Amino acid sequence: MKHFLSITFIVVALFSLRATAQERTTKYIPSPEPDRIVLNLNGDPATSMAVTWRTDTTVMESLAQITVNLPTIFLADSATTVAGTWQDAEGDGVTGRFHSVRFTGLTPGTTYAYRVGSVPDASEWFTFKTAETGAAPLTFLYFGDSQIGSKSLYARVIRQAFRSTPDAALMLFAGDLVDGGSGRTLHNDEWGDWHAAAGFITSVLPVLATPGNHEFYDPADREKRDLNRYWRAGFTLPENGPAGLEETAYTVDYQGVRFIIINSDKMIRNEAIARAQTEWVEGLLRNNPCNWTVAMFHHPVFSTSARRDNKVIRENLKPLFDMYGVDLVLTGHDHTYARGMIMPEGREMRGNEAGPVYVVSVSGSKQYQQDAKQWWQVGLTNTQLWQVVTVDGTRLKYSAYDASGKLADQFMLTRMKNGRKMMSVPAAVKTK
Ligand SMILES: [Fe+2]
Ligand SMILES: [Fe+2]
Missing domain, CATH: 3.60.21.10 (Metallo-dependent phosphatases)
Known part of the structure; x- marks a missing residue:
């Protein structure tokens, strides 16, 4: 028993040492599923849009799909796949992988549907509208x-x-x-x-x-x-x-x-x-x-x-x-x-x-x-x-x-x- 207690003590001590050396752990743990999906204007807003999202580090590619927002359920059939880049941000006990894709060559004043990540971990389809060319309300x-x-x-x-x-x-x-x-x-x-x-x-x-x-x-x-x-x-x-x-x-x-x-x-x-x-x-x-x-x-x-x-x-x-x-x-x-x-x-x-x-x-x-x-x-x-x-x-x-x-x-x-x-x-x- 005494032996067991000393081993437990050493394990606990080592763990505490490790815990103090590390940053605190976040309550928001990344997974293979995209989260924190955010659109940014980047380039001419009539023809382009950028999207950033987070996953864990098991996701090794930054892919998004985009198509004109059609009424069909088969959006993927008409979608173009666009590859981007990723960078890791480490802190609070986790590493988030942040993916970034720019959609370009879009048509002005048009509503698009897009999703990020790959099936089975792709996001839902979201929509956004490109700007009109020139001045408009x-x-x-x-x-x-x-x-x-x-x-x-x-x-x-x-x-x-x-x-x-x-x-x-x-x-x-x-x-x-x-x-x-x-x-x-x-x-x-x-x-x-x-x-x-x-x-x-x-x-x-x-x-x-x-x-x-x-x-x-x-x-x-x-x-x-x-x-x-x-x-x-x-x-x-x-x-x-x-x-x-x-x-x-x-x-x-x-x-x-x-x-x-x-x-x-x-x-x-x-x-x-x-x-x-x-x-x-x-x-x-x-x-x-x-x-x-x-x-x-x-x-x-x-x-x-x-x-x-x-x-x-x-x-x-x-x-x-x-x-x-x-x-x-x-x-x-x-x-x-x-x-x-x-x-x-x-x-x-x-x-x-x-x-x-x-x-x-x-x-x-x-x-x-x-x-x-x-x-x-x-x-x-x-x-x-x-x-x-x-x-x-x-x-x-x-x-x-x-x-x-x-x-x-x-x-x-x-x-x-x-x-x-x-x-x-x-x-x-x-x-x-
Ligand atoms: Fe402030
Ligand atoms: Fe401030």
């Missing part, structure tokens, strides 16, 4: 930080947004999708929660996302700022921005709207990267064939908290937004809601004339108070929200909804023949 969704407790409280927000906006073509995420993520750690549980909240929604509506400070944040070394290893594995976002910022700063033109996605964490922390991004943004604004322009990044140009001012962002980007008349600037980070129109430097607001509109929003459960000098016309605290933007010819309509589905803010921008923009706000919206 467009509706998209925008979400501020989900960050903490995605599965518990953010889930109802993205689900209600999807249910309420059947014509949405894409979704924008302004960073801090998760709370703790850096090059060192994977935070697989948090990404698992983020995907569990969205379910199939990210498999049918393409995602444009930019990392927030929390996708760079290393709790053990605050100065170390490496992009969370999950980011480039888990998404297949565009790589058409400044060198070194692949999949975090990029641009997409979608039906007459130019989306400029900026990596604000790197802009704040590195002067050379700030310069490179600013020059890149200016180039995109100077040669802009689109009627409408939306910029999205994490750190607000104007904060809702006196202690959270982002001077570098404001100094680099605001003059460009003013000069080139950027329409919407969508951000997160401050865990509160604020929407304000700020006229270009030296210009008074005349009547209903509009300048760039700045928004800070939050979709998740982490909430802060507002204590900055008030620059916003509508502000909310302790409120989870999502936003719907519809662009149609000379009109842009913006609506923010709270988690109960109630309209929280709304305005319309109208572009006049003389190039000026006018703003109108419905009487139901309570401005400050």
Whole structure:
């Protein structure tokens, strides 16, 4: 018995040693069956689409099938098989294999059916629609930080947004999708929660996302700022921005709207990267064939908290937004809601004339108070929200909804023949 006890003790001791040397184990274990299936715009959205998914490491090929969405049950007969690439991301006690496929040569304005993986472990057939060529009416969704407790409280927000906006073509995420993520750690549980909240929604509506400070944040070394290893594995976002910022700063033109996605964490922390991004943004604004322009990044140009001012962002980007008349600037980070129109430097607001509109929003459960000098016309605290933007010819309509589905803010921008923009706000919206 004594002998048995000492062996047990040694085994337990060795196991504990191993457990402390390893990272904690995630509750989201990969299997041969695809999960975390996410669409990303990548290339011309009228003719291409990218999909990323996860399996375990027994899956040795990255295959997806695509066909026009026909009424027949024999979709596989008309489908084309497309091969992609994979990369492994190890952490939290598991290795996830992330597969990435790009569908190209698609027909504009067409609904496709696709599935990922191979039978018997293939996913269900999902559908998505390619963009029209050139300008056409467009509706998209925008979400501020989900960050903490995605599965518990953010889930109802993205689900209600999807249910309420059947014509949405894409979704924008302004960073801090998760709370703790850096090059060192994977935070697989948090990404698992983020995907569990969205379910199939990210498999049918393409995602444009930019990392927030929390996708760079290393709790053990605050100065170390490496992009969370999950980011480039888990998404297949565009790589058409400044060198070194692949999949975090990029641009997409979608039906007459130019989306400029900026990596604000790197802009704040590195002067050379700030310069490179600013020059890149200016180039995109100077040669802009689109009627409408939306910029999205994490750190607000104007904060809702006196202690959270982002001077570098404001100094680099605001003059460009003013000069080139950027329409919407969508951000997160401050865990509160604020929407304000700020006229270009030296210009008074005349009547209903509009300048760039700045928004800070939050979709998740982490909430802060507002204590900055008030620059916003509508502000909310302790409120989870999502936003719907519809662009149609000379009109842009913006609506923010709270988690109960109630309209929280709304305005319309109208572009006049003389190039000026006018703003109108419905009487139901309570401005400050
Ligand atoms: Fe943040
Ligand atoms: Fe945040």
